Amino acid sequence: MSDTQRDVLITGIGLVSSLGEGIGTHLDVFARGPGLQPNIRSDGFAPYFVHGLPPIDWSRQIPKKGDQRQMETWQKLGTYSAGLALEDAGIPMDEAVRSEIDMVVAAGGGERDAAVDAMVLERARGANDVETVINETLSTELRPTLFLAQLSNLLAGNISIVHKVTGSSRTFMGEEAAGISALYSARARIASGQSEICLVGSAFSAERKDLLLNFDLAGLLLRDEWRPVFARSGAHQGIAVGSVGAFLVLESPAHAARRSARAYARLTSAVGDRGRRGGGKTAKRFADLLPAASGGSDELMVLSGATGIEELTAAERAVLAERYPGAAVRAYGTMLGHSFEAQMPAGVAIAAGALARGMALPAFDTGEERAAGAPPRRAVVTSIGHLHAEGVCLVEKIEDSPA
Amino acid sequence: MSASDTDFLGRPIVAVTGIGIVSSLGRGVEENWRALTSGRSGIHRIERFSTDGLRTTISGSVDFMGEMGRTSTGLSYAMAEAAGSEAVAMAGLDDGDFGGPLFLAAPPVEMEWQHRIGLDRMDGAETAEAGYDRLLEIARRHPDPSIYHLTQCSRISELLADRLGTRGLPITLSTACASGASAIQLGVEAIRRGETSRAITIGTDGSITQESLIRFSLLSALSTQNEVPEKASKPFSKDRDGFVMAEGAGALVLESLSAAKARGATIHGLILGCGERADDFHRTRSKPDGSPIIAAIRAGLADAGLEPEGVDYINAHGTSTPENDRMEATGLAAVFGETLKKTPISSNKSMIGHTLTAAGAIEAAFSILSLREGVLPPTINYNNPDPAIELDVVPNEARRAEIRTVLSNSFGFGGQNACLVLGRAPGA
Numbered sequence A: 001m002s003d004t005q006r007d008v009l010i011t012g013i014g015l016v017s018s019l020g021e022g023i024g025t026h027l028d029v030f031a032r033g034p035g036l037q038p039n040i041r042s043d044g045f046a047p048y049f050v051h052g053l054p055p056i057d058w059s060r061q062i063p064k065k066g067d068q069r070q071m072e073t074w075q076k077l078g079t080y081s082a083g084l085a086l087e088d089a090g091i092p093m094d095e096a097v098r099s100e101i102d103m104v105v106a107a108g109g110g111e112r113d114a115a116v117d118a119m120v121l122e123r124a125r126g127a128n129d130v131e132t133v134i135n136e137t138l139s140t141e142l143r144p145t146l147f148l149a150q151l152s153n154l155l156a157g158n159i160s161i162v163h164k165v166t167g168s169s170r171t172f173m174g175e176e177a178a179g180i181s182a183l184y185s186a187r188a189r190i191a192s193g194q195s196e197i198c199l200v201g202s203a204f205s206a207e208r209k210d211l212l213l214n215f216d217l218a219g220l221l222l223r224d225e226w227r228p229v230f231a232r233s234g235a236h237q238g239i240a241v242g243s244v245g246a247f248l249v250l251e252s253p254a255h256a257a258r259r260s261a262r263a264y265a266r267l268t269s270a271v272g273d274r275g276r277r278g279g280g281k282t283a284k285r286f287a288d289l290l291p292a293a294s295g296g297s298d299e300l301m302v303l304s305g306a307t308g309i310e311e312l313t314a315a316e317r318a319v320l321a322e323r324y325p326g327a328a329v330r331a332y333g334t335m336l337g338h339s340f341e342a343q344m345p346a347g348v349a350i351a352a353g354a355l356a357r358g359m360a361l362p363a364f365d366t367g368e369e370r371a372a373g374a375p376p377r378r379a380v381v382t383s384i385g386h387l388h389a390e391g392v393c394l395v396e397k398i399e400d401s402p403a
Numbered sequence B: 001m002s003a004s005d006t007d008f009l010g011r012p013i014v015a016v017t018g019i020g021i022v023s024s025l026g027r028g029v030e031e032n033w034r035a036l037t038s039g040r041s042g043i044h045r046i047e048r049f050s051t052d053g054l055r056t057t058i059s060g061s062v063d064f065m066g067e068m069g070r071t072s073t074g075l076s077y078a079m080a081e082a083a084g085s086e087a088v089a090m091a092g093l094d095d096g097d098f099g100g101p102l103f104l105a106a107p108p109v110e111m112e113w114q115h116r117i118g119l120d121r122m123d124g125a126e127t128a129e130a131g132y133d134r135l136l137e138i139a140r141r142h143p144d145p146s147i148y149h150l151t152q153c154s155r156i157s158e159l160l161a162d163r164l165g166t167r168g169l170p171i172t173l174s175t176a177c178a179s180g181a182s183a184i185q186l187g188v189e190a191i192r193r194g195e196t197s198r199a200i201t202i203g204t205d206g207s208i209t210q211e212s213l214i215r216f217s218l219l220s221a222l223s224t225q226n227e228v229p230e231k232a233s234k235p236f237s238k239d240r241d242g243f244v245m246a247e248g249a250g251a252l253v254l255e256s257l258s259a260a261k262a263r264g265a266t267i268h269g270l271i272l273g274c275g276e277r278a279d280d281f282h283r284t285r286s287k288p289d290g291s292p293i294i295a296a297i298r299a300g301l302a303d304a305g306l307e308p309e310g311v312d313y314i315n316a317h318g319t320s321t322p323e324n325d326r327m328e329a330t331g332l333a334a335v336f337g338e339t340l341k342k343t344p345i346s347s348n349k350s351m352i353g354h355t356l357t358a359a360g361a362i363e364a365a366f367s368i369l370s371l372r373e374g375v376l377p378p379t380i381n382y383n384n385p386d387p388a389i390e391l392d393v394v395p396n397e398a399r400r401a402e403i404r405t406v407l408s409n410s411f412g413f414g415g416q417n418a419c420l421v422l423g424r425a426p427g428a
Helices: A023-031 A065-069 A075-089 A114-124 A132-141 A146-150 A155-161 A175-192 A207-215 A253-258 A281-289 A310-323 A342-356 B029-037 B066-070 B072-088 B111-122 B134-140 B145-150 B153-164 B179-192 B211-218 B259-261 B291-304 B322-341 B356-373
Strands: A009-017 A102-107 A170-175 A197-204 A244-251 A265-273 A300-304 A326-333 A378-384 A390-397 B014-023 B102-105 B172-173 B196-205 B250-258 B269-276 B313-315 B405-412 B416-423
Touching: A009 A075, A009 A253, A009 A342, A023 A342, A065 A155, A065 B291, A075 A114, A075 A155, A075 A197, A075 A244, A075 A310, A075 B014, A102 A155, A102 A175, A102 A342, A114 A132, A132 B211, A146 A155, A146 B211, A146 B416, A155 A170, A155 B250, A170 A175, A170 B211, A175 A197, A175 A244, A175 A265, A175 A342, A175 A378, A175 A390, A175 B172, A175 B179, A175 B259, A197 A342, A207 B145, A244 A253, A244 A342, A253 B269, A253 B356, A265 A342, A281 A378, A281 A390, A300 A310, A300 A342, A310 A326, A310 B179, A310 B211, A310 B416, A342 A378, A378 B153, A390 B322, B014 B029, B014 B072, B014 B179, B014 B196, B014 B356, B029 B356, B066 B072, B066 B102, B072 B153, B072 B196, B072 B250, B102 B153, B102 B356, B111 B134, B111 B145, B145 B356, B153 B172, B153 B196, B153 B211, B172 B179, B179 B196, B179 B269, B179 B405, B179 B416, B250 B259, B269 B356, B291 B322, B291 B405, B291 B416, B313 B322, B313 B356, B356 B405, B356 B416
Parallel strands: A102 A170, A102 A197, A300 A326, A300 A378, B102 B172, B102 B196, B313 B405
Antiparallel strands: A009 A244, A009 A265, A170 B172, A197 A244, A265 A390, A378 A390, B014 B250, B014 B269, B196 B250, B269 B416, B405 B416
């Protein structure tokens, strides 16, 4: 093992959200700002807010109908986004090439069959033996394939099957922490020479009442009145969930050069921490993760993955204002919604795309976010988890990256 | 770091300085090792819930962890805590201030039926119809963060990080039945990168519920030989008919050999190499030619700098499903050739069942004990050999054997294949 750390390049991006699919589409939408409207659906989800998926022709990245049938929406979204990233990186559908690619996926899972669950609940009412009702109903009503279609590591499994990525396959779990750790681990392996090329990313499917139930049992969700992330406070704070698929191809410079791949940007660092919250501890840990301010503040863009929970957002903004006075800060959750495991990968995807295009992102909330100046050369991407974990990525422009 | 502290590629050698185990055989390394080497089975009839109407009514559940055993998340934490603190204490370190990173293999968790049904029984909803709209209304009126916490996949690692005093952001991972081995691999990689001189890796799984049992049952993955529970798990036997779900946790304290020696720690064994390869064939079945399994085994051997002849014993994945045991034998034969017949191989799962997420971790812990103690645990219930599988499975009784190296296999749904190569402590 060499002691010298190598650069880690971002050479492919696959991004799908309520705003559309492809990093180019997202940047085009942003270029129309400020004053952009997010794509939020509340029909069927009131009093909550859900950034849902646009219409997607799944067969563009998942050609076999049989494969599509083996996945619930979350797995399809991830497999689709992973396909976009591989295509964007110009990696041919050649098993010899793709079998050398490593993979780290940040995954949730656990999608339910709402009709079967309702049936169990109905039959359990007034039953003498609830456990027998559960046994009988699930044994006869559950689709055998549902287990696999929602199992956490089967997103990676489906990416192997559909896109032939088989170098290695690791699935990390645990909300925002999983997305942070996935980028950390993939970057560290490439930087140290343990890997040459790695597909890393996540997907989160927001249009799920079973998940909303989990979150709102803890009172985490924004209700009744939508506001941009930085404007959420008091009774009007909380999470608006968003469907997001975000995958990146990370690569060593030597590997990228051998196949003449272009790079969007350099993933200079990806770090995370956790610990008890409260009493300023979160702010202290977060500050310790942030890179030093250097260069003009005009050249730094901060993409905040803030959740919309007031206490955390306020702590984050105070630390950012102190460390990077004058830098443009954008809460991308205002536009994409919050996507838990996918939050950090989505932020890094947007950062890399904007740096490559030389584009300053417009204010997503003109009341709370100041206008940007010059095109950014560095981007700090943050994710302070809704209950725990703090993460920071530094993404930097490559001088010869395409405009 | 002296030359003897680095491996053939100049990387830091990784030592095991602490071990912890919980399984259906008991709590703690000593109790487990005694039961395992005496060929005792931990498989029993399920009493945790009603099995009326189910095709499988047996498991290797862990039913002695007290109140924490009432939920999957609670039980998985309690077993991980028991194994983790045992390993850290064995390493001679402070089990409240471990001071290195945590790599945790844990089962994906969801809301459990007891909570859905409990919510449905509460009042305050206008919607009477059963379903998520009603449950959401009730949740708004009766919020209960404790239920939410049980559905968080980061919950167990959060609790463990505070309990054991680990450093940094723990990684919680799931690579299905290879998870425990993957956690060890992540720890080895971190030490080889020089990021840390020590790490704790834990695999835990306490997820036997009605629904999880039914899910595996619907995939026809489970044994239905319920009559004599302790005889149902029979890896490599002709009449094997599926795995037996089980629970447990395994923990290892990993340290760079130089750091372990510097503080005078007892070294129980070494992690010599790790290999992995994903399968792109099918969600639950291996590629018919076994090439991903073969590639994973070869990658593990290559990472350890060993040829097949250098492996003295194999701790099999050996689930007792018709497919796994056949494919595992095929894959091994392709790598080992004639050497395979002379290499003993046994399956811990014949006694502890398939501990799923924890399996790779528990079996790595047993492999280290096999190296340290010079005893190969048996494959029990081996009375009807599968003639298509010619292996020395250490049938029915443990065997004394001085071994220097062990290959531990883990293969899982979703094409997950991971292999660890473990070695005897230097000078032992």
